[in-house]
Amino acid sequence: MAIVLQFVVGLVFGFGLLLSGMSDPAKVLNFLDLGGIASGNWDPSLAFVMAGAVAVTFVGFRFVLQRSRPLFAERFHLPTKRELDLRIVAGPAIFGVGWGLAGFCPGPALTALGFGSRAAFIFVAAMLTGMWLARFLSRLPSLSRVATQVDPLET
């Protein structure tokens, strides 16, 4: 039952990406193109995606977290890390460059697989390789001394 519901949760997320336009790299890149404001090519739609999503989660999380536990787990697994280290800037900086190059972030890239395009498969294969590499490197003892890392994935 939990598995079926998690499929539905992914499906709703995917429909959200499709309806919002996040699944279209051209739209993402036109949003990221601040230089296009002057020429009229800027597409600010994706700011509305973020606003719509955060409005729902801001209220929804508060409602859900008032419960003693989730439906299919013993407890809520919320990120506990607070300190600002180099990785919380370096990681997103690298991610943003890749996002700006192709117009794909992880969710839309996975949804793009369902379009069946060769480009989406190439991007996702490279993305999974990058993810594996980051997890591998963050487990090396020499690096874990530099960064205080327990679980490299808080989200």
Place this chain on the structure above:
Amino acid sequence: MTMTSFTPVASAIGGALIGVSAVMLMALTGRIAGVSGIAARLLPPYEDDQFAGRLAFVAGLVAAPVLTLAATGRLPAQTIEAGTVVLVVAGLLVGFGSVWGNGCTSGHGVCGLSRLSVRALVATVTFMATGFATVFIARHWS
């Protein structure tokens, strides 16, 4: 460069659906709907017993356009202009950076910001800034 039209209503409703999905995942499994974290944990090493649920979530993401095509007979607009080399480089950077920074647009940008996390705010401002800078250089630096 492909022109796209401003779609505030569809984008806000689509965004709200993403939010509904994140709230559902929290209510069901007690976890943050961060796609980079979910996708990265489909690869070894496995630290918990959540593999099947994560695979089901990703299967749902992939199924969305398939079901849309089946129901309406057409796919939403999608234009991928990047060539193979750019796709590979971008994919590596997105994958590496999102895991190195513990989250992407969904985990930090949506879930983290709504939880008023300072780390998520720093991450979101940073990837927006480098995303803006990258597109600026690619399109206007000549």
